[in-house]
Amino acid sequence: MQQVKHIFKKELKDYFTSPIAYIVITIFLMVTGWFFFMTFFLNNQANLRNFYGLLPFTFAFVIPAVTMRLFSEEMSIGSYEVLLTMPVSFRDIILGKFLAGSAFVAAMLLPTLSYPITISFVGNLDLGPIFGGYVGAILLGAAYTAVGLFASSLTRNQIVAFIIGLLICFSLTLIDKMLLFFPGSVVKVIGYIGADYHFQNIAKGILDSRDILYFASLIFLGLYGTALAMAEKK
Amino acid sequence: MIHIEGLTKYYHDFCAVDHISLDIRKGEIIGLLGPNGAGKTTTLRMLTGYFQPSSGTIRVKDFSVSENPLDVKKCIGYLPESAPLYHNMLVFDYLHYVAGIWGYIDDARLSRIRKLSDLCGLEDIMHKTIGELSKGLKQRVGIAHAMMSDPEILILDEPTSGLDPNQIVEIRKIIKEIGKEKTIILSTHILSEAEATCDRIIIINKGKIVADGSTETIRRSQDSGSTITVTLKNALFPEVEHAMKAVQGVRDIHKKPSESEDLLTVAIACSDDRDLREAVYTIIKNHPWIILEFHQESTSLENIFRNLTMEN
Incomplete structure (x- = not known):
């Protein structure tokens, strides 16, 4: 566990000592802020539904950009070899990097807390969905981070890692909106795969174990895939 | 270890x-x-x-x-x-x-x-x-x-x-x-x-x-021995080759490019650790050749390395 902590600290520090972190956070806040407040006063409702509605899409774009460097950079400069010859296991490396990525996503979400705070001044805010939404956002963010980490472990090229990550996250976001095109027998299964569907459930303020299990299994799959990709390189 | x-x-x-x-x-x-x-x-x-x-x-x-x-x-x-x-x-x-x-x-x-x-x-x-x-x-x-x-x-x-x-x-x-x-x-x-x-x-x-x-x-182990390089005037290669081959321990002799036409440079490869300089000199002395250069070098690690790793 000590090793996970060291790697986590190093990766998180890396994020905040490079300009990429600030660029990504700025873009994320601009996009979510703009789309949220553009329609907020037209709707005239004191909730964050629009913000949560959009979040899976912004995450699908932003998180792969956050995670793309985690393994690709190490492999392209060769420090991956140095890392693996230190007394750390695959598990330590993967968990350390995954937690650092998730922590960064949480840090990115932090400034958006100002939305519910400002809204609470102008209207009556229902705290249940707000709280649920943030729990869901953390889970969704962690799941996409795991997917992005997996994409990053596949290639030494960060751009390619970004595109693979984007592709998977975007498909997961959109797939339950494409049910029309699938035969009736698989609709239920496909519907269950959609990340947006599970996120919106939680964002309604209902913490269902099925939704939590979904995100947990997505995280597990992402990390397991990463471990397989690492073992493949040996 | x-x-x-x-x-x-x-x-x-x-x-x-x-x-x-x-x-x-x-x-x-x-x-x-x-x-x-x-x-x-x-x-x-x-x-x-x-x-x-x-x-x-x-x-x-x-x-x-x-x-x-x-x-x-x-x-x-x-x-x-x-x-x-x-x-x-x-x-x-x-x-x-x-x-x-x-x-x-x-x-x-x-x-x-x-x-x-x-x-x-x-x-x-x-x-x-x-x-x-x-x-x-x-x-x-x-x-x-x-x-x-x-x-x-x-x-x-x-x-x-x-x-x-x-x-x-x-x-x-x-x-x-x-x-x-x-x-x-x-x-x-x-x-x-x-x-x-x-x-x-x-x-x-x-x-x-x-x-x-x-x-x-x-x-x-590489049977490296040494190489004696001689530059002679008034000498012809077949003549020199014949004379040198008679010395025991000479493994090979070949012509090397020399600076002008009337000079002959040969490299004499010696097969073991024995010093053949004396023998080679004696032969040269017994012939009407003029020595301009005479030196010996043991086979360098570079040569051994090349021999061992060359593509055939």
């Missing part, structure tokens, strides 16, 4: 390392020589556990690399070629991070970093970004990294490649200093370097060991 048996590595169907067996004793400084693509780096990577061998076993002390990778990692300090370190980190931050991973805490962590900084001369660059350092300095940080756990075995992959002559001397000095207490394996394709720093040289080619021993034993 290290026992390697039947080590083989295939990349798909390309055989990079082909049944290498090797014993390395404590305290040796070993130079792994070979042309590019001979399998040096692959061998070192398997030693450190970074690559899984296709077959064969490696034991470091009493641990098997494949079964107890963590114990092996603890005995080995490794620096890959061209010191690939995180270039956006400060030297101090980097060493601090590595010290943490090796389990040093609080005071021990700082004192370990201080000790390595003294050993590798890093005081002045502690607060520079690794990416800004020159190659030589980066290599020194890399050696500090490899020495972090105070390992018994240090593995360096081409530690001096791409450095300027002054930096090479500095790195060699550090390696010699460390080599007093540790077992060191370094790979290189610079022969003079191997000769200058290593006790034992292993030459590999196409994944196989082609020579193993001290420079002296390799020289002797």
Whole structure:
């Protein structure tokens, strides 16, 4: 566990000592802020539904950009070899990097807390969905981070890692909106795969174990895939 | 200390390392020589556990690399070629991070970093970004990294490649200093370097060991002998060849390009350690030839290396 902590600290520090972190956070806040407040006063409702509605899409774009460097950079400069010859296991490396990525996503979400705070001044805010939404956002963010980490472990090229990550996250976001095109027998299964569907459930303020299990299994799959990709390189 | 048996590595169907067996004793400084693509780096990577061998076993002390990778990692300090370190980190931050991973805490962590900084001369660059350092300095940080756990075995992959002559001397000095207490394996394709720093040289080619021993034993085993080069005036090659062939110990004689038409330069290869200069001189004296040049050289390591690793 000590090793996970060291790697986590190093990766998180890396994020905040490079300009990429600030660029990504700025873009994320601009996009979510703009789309949220553009329609907020037209709707005239004191909730964050629009913000949560959009979040899976912004995450699908932003998180792969956050995670793309985690393994690709190490492999392209060769420090991956140095890392693996230190007394750390695959598990330590993967968990350390995954937690650092998730922590960064949480840090990115932090400034958006100002939305519910400002809204609470102008209207009556229902705290249940707000709280649920943030729990869901953390889970969704962690799941996409795991997917992005997996994409990053596949290639030494960060751009390619970004595109693979984007592709998977975007498909997961959109797939339950494409049910029309699938035969009736698989609709239920496909519907269950959609990340947006599970996120919106939680964002309604209902913490269902099925939704939590979904995100947990997505995280597990992402990390397991990463471990397989690492073992493949040996 | 290290026992390697039947080590083989295939990349798909390309055989990079082909049944290498090797014993390395404590305290040796070993130079792994070979042309590019001979399998040096692959061998070192398997030693450190970074690559899984296709077959064969490696034991470091009493641990098997494949079964107890963590114990092996603890005995080995490794620096890959061209010191690939995180270039956006400060030297101090980097060493601090590595010290943490090796389990040093609080005071021990700082004192370990201080000790390595003294050993590798890093005081002045502690607060520079690794990416800004020159190659030589980066290599020194890399050696500090490899020495972090105070390992018994240090593995360096081409530690001096791409450095300027002054930096090479500095790195060699550090390696010699460390080599007093540790077992060191370094790979290189610079022969003079191997000769200058290593006790034992292993030459590999196409994944196989082609020579193993001290420079002296390799020289002797390669039937190297010496070559006498003579430049003569008023002499014809067939005549000289005939006369020289009569001397016992002359293995071969061939013509070399000479500076002008009336001069003849020949190289006489002598097969054993006997000094044939006297005999050759006597023959020349008995002929109406005029000597302009006469010198002997023992076959250099470069030549041996070329002979051993040449494509036929």
